[in-house]
Amino acid sequence: MEKVRKSIRRKGHATTIGEVAALAKVSPMTVSRVINGNANVRDATRERVLRAVDKLGYTPNLAASTLAAAQSTRVALIYTNPSGAYLSDLLVGVLHGAARAAVQLVIDSWDELDAEGERRSARALARSVAGVILPPPLGESKAVVSELVRAGIPVVAIAAERFREDISCVHIDDFRAAREMTEYLISLGHTRIGYIKGHPNQVASQRRFEGYQAALAAAGIAPDHALVQQGYYTYRSALEPAEKLLTRRNPPTAIFASNDDMAAAAVSVAHRRGLDVPGDLSVVGFDDTSAATRVWPELTTVRQPLEAMADAALDHLLRSIRNKEREHVLIDQVVQHVLVKRDSVAAPRRGS
Structure with missing residues (x-):
């Protein structure tokens, strides 16, 4: 690492791909793949290489x-x-x-x-x-x-x-991600899982809902249409759906909102009704945007690396x-x- 710092300080020295590789702790071939946009590189590795490129001011020959x-x-x-x-x-x-x-x-x-x-x-x-x-x-x-x-x-x-x-x-694979989140809730013992759907003008909304349904079916949990409400990916659009879910005679023990803004709204409605999250109600979101960590408690969610x-x-x-x-x-x-x-x-x- 020290050799890399010294090489940067030499006047007129052009950073090499080898120095980028050393800083990122990968091979020069991996650096080349990232620079050339090869998809066969792990996201974490790609990010590490790009940070090294930025830090060293590396300019590839092609660029x-x-x-x-x-x-x-x-x-x-x-x-x-x-x-x-x-x-x-x-x-x-x-x-x-x-x-x-x-x-x-x-x-x-x-x-x-x-x-x-x-x-x-x-x-x-x-x-x-x-x-x-x-x-x-x-x-x-x-x-x-x-x-x-x-x-x-x-x-x-x-x-x-x-x-x-x-x-x-x-x-990302929205179907798989939503299925995994629903399976996680089921593994903890939740069988009445409310769902707030995303805007119908996006395919991802339908794929996430299908993932939720697939997990319930695989676990032998009969679908309950009253546990599904429509949202539109905004905080306000989920307030009424969350209220409807939580005022049911037999309310859900968990709510899966198909983005973090709507999950934050569900948390707010739960608190207003005197419910403890997660003691009385578990709430999960999707995307892992900044909204997921601006609420209390912070949201369990699916990270979409935007x-x-x-x-x-x-x-x-x-x-x-x-x-x-x-x-x-x-x-x-x-x-x-x-x-x-x-x-x-x-x-x-x-x-x-």
């Missing part, structure tokens, strides 16, 4: 040879997502990647646009940028994506399953832009999720 082109490259991130915590984590990843790649980043909200407005905006956007990153739900908008692809603009969708072959996607996903999406987008004269580099990358256990979950009380 150096295309730096002038990269500086004039404009890419856009367009969003309509209602969760502020989700967007915050996503933007950190994109901004980190944009700074590292020396590209111009355009960020815009289309919250107020109807379907026709989105189509017109997509056509206009295609004339001013070289590539576009689309978080949900825009990443699943056939109209928006069609306009961009028709104009020859590379598109990468984040946190959305691939629905056409001419765009790239970076996402920053790393956004950074990877930008890397894929830039490769497609630079290969535009040839065949686009299209990928469908599934990133590993993590079940994060915190203090909002406990076994149900006896007799519950």
Whole structure:
């Protein structure tokens, strides 16, 4: 480690890939794979290498040879997502990647646009940028994506399953993640598990609900439609659903909300009703955004590595832009999720 520090201080010394590898405690081949966007690298290893790259100021030969082109490259991130915590984590990843790649980043909200407005905006956007990153739900908008692809603009969708072959996607396995979370609750003894669904305009919402249902079925727990309520991924949208669940004659012993904002709302409703979390009610969320640690108790949740996903999406987008004269580099990358256990979950009380 000391040798790396000395080499950085030598005037005019260019950091080598070997020094990056030494700092990250990986092989030079692994550093090369990360820099070139190879998907066959563990997320934790990728993050360690990128931190070493940033710390040492390493500039790969490929990046150096295309730096002038990269500086004039404009890419856009367009969003309509209602969760502020989700967007915050996503933007950190994109901004980190944009700074590292020396590209111009355009960020815009289309919250107020109807379907026709989105189509017109997509056509206009295609004339001013070289590539576009689309978080949900825009990443699943056939109209928006069609306009961009028709104009020859590379598109990468984040946190959305691939629905056409001419765009790239970076996402987790939402079905598997929700199934694992439900299985965890069942393993503690919960059999009445309330569920607050996500916005129906996103495929991930349905996949998470299907994962919840699959875990119940595998455990032999009959579905109870009264334990399922509709939310829309905002804090306020989950207040009434949580109230309905907790005012039932036989209320659930656990609530699984399909994002952290809605789980935080469920905790708030429980506290207002004098319930102890997790003593009287376990609550879990999804995404592991900052909302998960802003409530008491902190939420057990599924970590969707949004920053790393956004950074990877930008890397894929830039490769497609630079290969535009040839065949686009299209990928469908599934990133590993993590079940994060915190203090909002406990076994149900006896007799519950």
